[in-house]
Amino acid sequence: MKGTQKHVIIAGGGVAGMEAAGALAEMGYRVTLVEKGQDPGGHLLQWHALFPDSRPAEEVKSYLRKRIGNHNITVITGTAVEKIKHHPGGTVTVNLSGSKEEKADAVIVATGFDLFDARRKEEYGYGIYDNVITAPELETMFNGGRVTKADGSVPSRIGMIHCVGSRDEKVNNNHCSKVCCVTAVKQAIELRKMMPACEVFCFYMDMRMYGPYYEELYRESQEVHNVNFIRGKVSEASVNINNRLVIKVEDTLAGRPLKMELDIMVLMVGMEMAEAGTKLAVASGFRLGINRFLEAGDHHYGNNLSGVSGVFYAGTCTAPMNITDTISHARAAVAETVRYLDGR
């Protein structure tokens, strides 16, 4: 095999990093997968079921675990990549946390995204009121098999708040996180299935059902599961004397302000460039776009190129993506990496 001695370091052990590692190892490259958390898997680890077909997240997790089981892959966890530098002659040095340095022939950056910290949207009361939770926290509840209020009682009305931290100038995020709309619909359906007596409302600005079967899922949520949709951005939440959440929103289709009591408010938190990724980009001189994600060399045909020779991008460090697109993007990054290594 021609590439056995070639070494690729992958920064970030989420979906993109694991898929890229697997694909490269399969082709005989030596791969070091560096993950800052305790286990590889990224945000997927928290997920219970995936849109649009509600397949258990475990299936994708185990696929990825198998993918990095290859003997060509070394996994380092609890370690962050701090700086990447290309040297004349083709070697790329990678500084790891704890003052370690590794050498490689190429590097794939797959540092992923951070979830928007809902505390920054103070008016929604996250961290202030009980029963205001985020979408991943709801997934955790699904994993536990029970969705309850903070006091353990069963909710009778749940509101899904779209676009929390996305499309919002007030938190410096003008971009759309793409996956939250369909996540809200998926979770709404799951809630309805789990608790048929519980009403579920989605508060949206626009329903952006961009992927295959997403629109069908939206239709199904109305047709089969009686999920309610109200078009309007929630402006604020408070708590009334009965300790129930009260939200204020305009029902823009009726053209009047609307007040509603809720038992649980689920904030569909968006995606932001990962803080660790930003630090790495600043230290290594990678360009950041106006959405603060990594700016690829070309939006159309150079989507994995970093502009630095021997360094490639994969997954949500470049923009919000769903799992399908992340895996495709990671494979494309592998193709670019192999083309680069073969060409040298």
Added chain:
Amino acid sequence: MNVKQANKFGFSINRSRLIDYDTSDRKVREYVTLREPSFKLCFACGGCTATCTAGQHTSFNLRRLNTYIRRGEIEPLREEVTRCMLCGKCLLVCPRGVNTRNVVAMAAEAIRKLERNEL
């Protein structure tokens, strides 16, 4: 001008049933857009109306006001523009950074000028 044109026809159609974009009055829209360009940024999420202090007491609705101005429907606004308290909550809520208070102020000014035939 526009009123005259509309009076020539329109006996068969009730005017209020239809937004006649071709004969609509764009002067107010132009006046507001020129003086407060952020007016254009609204994507009608309704956050302003949800939080509105005056909206708790009366029909004032900034999102609708914005849409009406864009469509040239001025008639329903004459009363409404006088109801804003300028408290500024909408300014803190708007996800598009529209300078909401000045939109109201400029709309009110435009409508006043329109009434005096100064626009």
Added chain:
Amino acid sequence: MNSDLFITPFNLGLYFILIYSVVRSTVWFMNLSRSDKLRLQRGFFGRPFMDSLREIFMESLLHRKIFKKNPLLGYMHMSLAFGWFLLIVFGTIEADFFGEKHLNPPSHAIFFRWFNPEHGAEGFARIYNVWMDLLLAFILSGLLLAVIKRFTPRMMGMKKTTKHTWTDRIALISLWLIFPSRLLAESFTCGAHGSGSFLTGNLGASLASFLPAAEIAPYFWWLYSLALGTFFFLLPVSRYFHIPVELLLIFMRNSGITTGDRHSSYTEVQTHACSSCGVCISVCQMSYAAGIHDIQSAYFIKGLRNDRDIAAITANCLMCGRCEEVCPVGIELGPMRLIERRQGEREDGKLRLAGKYAVTRIRSSIEKIPTQSFSYLAEEETEKADILFFAGCMTHLTPSVIVAMKKIMESAGVKYRFMDEQGGVCCGRPLMLAGRDREARELINHNSGIIWKSGAKILVTSCPICYKVFRESYYLEATVMHHSEFINLLIEEGSLRLGYLHRKVVYHDPCELGRGSGIYEEPRAVISYVAELQQASQERSMSLCCGGSLGNLTLSSGKRALIAADAARTLTMDSPDELITACPLCKKTFMQATKTKVSDIAELVAAALPKPLDKPVKRRTTRTTLNATGNG
């Protein structure tokens, strides 16, 4: 050639400006309100007169305030003003003492050397000559700085300097010419007669060595006189009119006259007392943080003075009050802008000659046509309560402040009613800031009704904007307290048991609470009680505006963000753990602008409350709060 005709321009100018000043002051006086006239008359025979003399000496001549801010700039102003003053005083003495006769016309003192070319050869006169030359050199050194400042403001530590109109420019040139032409005129005369001291004598002697000094001297005497005459003639229509007007302003202010809420002689006097020194431009965050360079107070006042259409300038201001704080002349810039915002539309924004040069200009005194109407507000029923809590509109968007206040009051055992829990009616301050006082009055009446009916003794609010208007424009029996004052009261009377947080925090004075209402100590006392308070480089009366101000209707969100980012950077310079403010609007604005944690003072205090798990909180039964209402 050697005739005395050259003194004519000077004489004409001098008598013109004297007559003009008397006429204009008289008209201003006549146009004052009855009570202000009385104040001025009483002031003339009392302490205010002596105070004014002292202030005129310290500020108008020595320029002490500018000196403190910027010693170089202070020296420049002092050498020109105080130097010229001394030159006139000692010149008059010189003419009186050494001249042919006593009580000479002013021209004999000003052109003393011309009339006494041989003077000062020996004895006391020789020493006196040194002194006069010294004074001239003193002024010339200041003039040199002024020239440097005009061309390179940065060398004088000024960020920006004001732009000039053409009358200003001619007046400036004539002012600049006065002292160099005097130097040359005296030098040539001295050179021709072999007199003069170290400056004029030496310069004169060297000039005379290769030039026909006696023939040249008259030209410079003409120039000197023309420069003076031109300067005097242009004085009323140039920025230098501030020199005499400032004296009047000082006297009026010391007599107790204030700006009030409409245009008057006093606003006219303030308008003309502005020297366009540009200190207000240097401190304006709109200028140095947001890159807006044409709306600062100096330009606002200039627009007023020249009767330009300044509606856009008037509106585009944060009303933070920093410029007023540093104005060396003490012009009430905030109230002046509010008056202008209150004005109805001008019939004609164009410059009218008759209006421009009239002794007092007629400004539209019509208030704006009411644009808002709140007749839809229904009367509300109120429950009785001793302590009323009014969160304010903005605070509803920072629920952690409300939750913190609830916790604090519960922990202190305060029985209160939450007036706007379900949402209230705006306090009226934003409307007032937009110059719509009449409309604001409707809201004030509505809220006042609720507060009166509740029978509250203390009205606590979390919003400094509401606080200011409650205190100043509401007629209430209740003591109005900002929550920082109220918490301080609870701590002082011992109703609040608080732990100590090991955090370094920095405090931001909100504009309406600090400069607007003078509340600086209470928040600091509260913070120091629960955490370590760092000093900010710009604090108290020079605190920065967060950029979110409701005082500006037109500023875009992008520009606001620039101001917020700059202010946040300045505040977090010493990397505190937390940035504390006392205003929901400041909090929201800063949260967007910095990565440092931003909290309200109430949140900080709530964090220092004993945790319910640590120990059961003992409820105090004695409530002394109500007895301490006089503390506001």
